[in-house]
Amino acid sequence: MAIFISEDKKVGTGDIPLALYNVGTKKFFYGWVVLFLCFLALVVSLGIRLSFGVFVTSWEAEFHVNRGTLALISAIGLIFYGIFQPVAGRLSDLLGTRIVLSGSMAIIGLSLIIIQWLNNLWVLGVVYGILISIGYAGSSNVVASAVVIQWFHKRQGLALGFVTSGMAVGQMVIVPQKIS
Helix, strand or coil: CCCECCCCCCCCCCCCCHHHCCCCCCCECCHHHHHHHHHHHHHHHHHHHCCHHHHHHHHHHHHCCCHHHHHHHHHHHHHHHHHHHHHHHHHHHHHCHHHHHHHHHHHHHHHHHHHCCCCCHHHHHHHHHHHHHHHHHHCCHHHHHHHHHHHCCCCHHHHHHHHHHHHHHHHHHHHHHHHC
């Protein structure tokens, strides 16, 4: 798999004569960087999102509530996550994936900082149920898949498979770290 010149043309394969290229310079295909960064965004964002269950026991003790209340916060979060995925996709079309992913990761980071100092259950509901869920929507597989399709014209299946595997890798890496 050649990563130079472009993702669908290889130098010296007979498709394009070597004489058409400046032999001393190789152009790096930036799509691989985009693919890797989208993969990392999915690892972090969905790894954190899917670790909600790890915090239930400590939040029950800290806020003196039952699992049903925390499940309601989780359900609100899933609703906002679902509502804002199309919005994030449209924003990605209008503003660009870099801005949407960066802003979403910043929202997630700020929300996590706020969550560690919470002492009110309703603030947890607003921050986790709404704010961080909006960040999760903007850093979801919807935005990552759209940008990968734009960059890769050949090997789309490979690229999409790699980027969406970030969701599973995030669960395997982040959730066990939160448990310990």
